[in-house]
Amino acid sequence: MDRNPEQDTTRPQELAGEESVEATAAPSWKDVGRRVARTAPRLREVAMQALLLAPLLGPLADDFWGGGGSRGGC
Amino acid sequence: MSGISPSTTLDFDAALVQWSKESKILAPPSTWLALLERLSVALGGSEPLVKRFVFIWSRLYSATLLLDHLQDQDELGSSWLAAQPVSLQYHLAFSAYASAQYELAGLANDLSPADGARLHELWSSLVLQLAIGQYRDLTLSSGSLAYDQQALDIYEELAGQKTGAAFALALGGCTIVAGGNIEQVDAIMDAGQMIGMLLQYQDDLLDRAEQNIQPGVLTLARAVARQFGSGANDLAISVLWSLLYRRYAQGVGSIIAVLPRSAQDIIGELMVTMFGSVPDLPAAAENHAVWSAERT
Numbered sequence: 001m002d003r004n005p006e007q008d009t010t011r012p013q014e015l016a017g018e019e020s021v022e023a024t025a026a027p028s029w030k031d032v033g034r035r036v037a038r039t040a041p042r043l044r045e046v047a048m049q050a051l052l053l054a055p056l057l058g059p060l061a062d063d064f065w066g067g068g069g070s071r072g073g074c
Numbered sequence: 075m076s077g078i079s080p081s082t083t084l085d086f087d088a089a090l091v092q093w094s095k096e097s098k099i100l101a102p103p104s105t106w107l108a109l110l111e112r113l114s115v116a117l118g119g120s121e122p123l124v125k126r127f128v129f130i131w132s133r134l135y136s137a138t139l140l141l142d143h144l145q146d147q148d149e150l151g152s153s154w155l156a157a158q159p160v161s162l163q164y165h166l167a168f169s170a171y172a173s174a175q176y177e178l179a180g181l182a183n184d185l186s187p188a189d190g191a192r193l194h195e196l197w198s199s200l201v202l203q204l205a206i207g208q209y210r211d212l213t214l215s216s217g218s219l220a221y222d223q224q225a226l227d228i229y230e231e232l233a234g235q236k237t238g239a240a241f242a243l244a245l246g247g248c249t250i251v252a253g254g255n256i257e258q259v260d261a262i263m264d265a266g267q268m269i270g271m272l273l274q275y276q277d278d279l280l281d282r283a284e285q286n287i288q289p290g291v292l293t294l295a296r297a298v299a300r301q302f303g304s305g306a307n308d309l310a311i312s313v314l315w316s317l318l319y320r321r322y323a324q325g326v327g328s329i330i331a332v333l334p335r336s337a338q339d340i341i342g343e344l345m346v347t348m349f350g351s352v353p354d355l356p357a358a359a360e361n362h363a364v365w366s367a368e369r370t
Contacts, residue, residue, distance in 0.1 A: 027196065027260050029203050032242055033234060035260070036267045039325040043275075044226040046321065047298050050314035051306060057313060 080157030090169055092154055094136040099151030100143065102135050109344045110248050116336040119252030123184060127193075127251045130177045131244050137170035138204060138240060145212060146288065171201070185251065192259075193250045200243040207235030214292055225300035229292055233274040234267060241270030245341075257332055265326045265341055269348070272322045276349060279311055316353040323352050 078084070084092055094101045107128050114124040143150055144163055150156050155163060178197055182190035211232050245266030249259045278285075278294040285293050298306045298314070306314065323345060330338050 027246065027256070027263055029199050029239060029242065031260070032263050032267050035264050036234070036238075036271075039264065039329060040268055040271070041318075041321045041325075042227075043230040043318075044301060046317050047226055047301065047306075047314055050310050050317055051298070051302060053317075054307065054310035054313045057309065 078154055080154050082154070086169070089166060090173055093140070093150070093152045093166060094133070094170070096154055097151035099149065100136050100139045100155075102132050103347075105347050106344065107132055109340055109347060110244055113245070113337055113340045113344070114248035114252045116334065116340055117249055117252035117254050117258065119248065123181065123251050124248065126177070126181050127247050128244075130174050130181065131247060133170050133174040133177070134201065135240055135244075137167045137174065138208075140167040140170070141208065145208075146291075175201075181251075186253070189250055189253060193247060196243060196246055196250060200239045200246075203235050203239040207232055207239065211236065211292075222300045222303070225292070225297040229294055229297040230271070232292070233271045236270075237274040237277075238267040238270040241266040241273070245269075261329050261332050262337075262341075264329045268322050268326050268329075269341075269345060272319065272345075273348060275318055276315065279315055282311070313355075316355055319349055320352055320355065 078092060078096075110128045110131070111121070111124050114127070115121055140150070140155075140163070142148075144160070144167065150163075155166070158166075175197075178193070182193045184190075185193060214228070214232075242263040243266070246259055246263035249262045254262070275294055282293060282295045285291065285295070295306060295311060298310075326341065326345065327338075330341055333341075
């Protein structure tokens with residue numbers, strides 16, 4: 001059964017303290033990685049699609065680079 | 075170029091700025107920095123604090139680029155720096171990290187205690203990821219992979235740990251300095267992570283002609299060749315970039331929907347500045363890609 005934490009006098013003090021720390025804690029990079037893995041396509045899947053698509057696109061292809069070229073990776 | 079002779083001995087502070095000021099290769103473009111500042115201000119940040127954070131991040135990023143270029147023996151873009159002994163070049167990279175850390179501590183003291191603590195924690199954990207990612211990159215050669223099927227997964231992880239972490243830190247830090255809430259910081263860090271990974275992919279694909287002098291390094295084109303048993307031609311590489319950019323742009327767009335419209339627009343502008351406009355793909359190809367994605 002759900003209990004209202006504010007009315008729960010048996011609730012340990014330490015738990016309330018942990019939650020208040022959690023509320024201001026910095027985000028974890030591991031959490032970022034997990035969320036991005038759910039949102040971004042897997043590189044191997046996109047690479048496979050590109051290899052399959054390239055021969056089909058040959059006659060249509062022009063330049064897909066889009067004019068960027070920032071060159072700042074490390 | 076500043077006109078300072080390569081043989082001139084500079085004091086510590088002057089040496090620290092000389093190479094990043096002189097080299098366009100080792101400094102993030104000013105257009106990116108201006109957009110990061112605008113993003114933080116749009117989220118409610120005070121301009122002086124925002125400018126300090128963006129300056130500190132740019133010093134960290136320059137230090138990382140310097141280390142990477144030294145380790146890869148790439149051109150440094152600064153005649154003064156190139157003329158220094160290698161030991162001093164490495165020391166200047168270390169010094170830039172130390173200086174950035176010192177400046178960050180000062181900035182954190184000027185934020186609320188909670189935001190200062192969040193910024194410290196974010197900074198230290200993501201700089202550590204950068205270090206781990208670079209270590210893995212240096213110790214992993216494309217010939218040492220146990221299974222070819224892992225090549226693209228490992229490359230993807232490295233891109234996330236290196237440039238992904240650097241941009242998660244840039245955007246996340248801008249949001250913390252602006253006093254952003256947890257939901258905003260999470261969303262913007264995810265977007266920064268994806269933007270950084272995309273930058274790593276693009277940089278690597280554009281650099282592939284010059285990568286022949288480093289045959290042991292795991293690059294994106296080599297990871298494709300290892301995983302699928304054959305090299306990708308220029309057209310396949312071009313299509314790969316097109317698909318990656320389109321999918322990542324869609325992903326970033328959905329992640330940042332929780333942010334104010336002005337912040338969303340600035341992130342969109344940042345992506346166009348970094349990567350150009352999202353490339354068109356013929357409708358038939360788009361449909362084929364969606365179809366094959368659904369089957370995998």
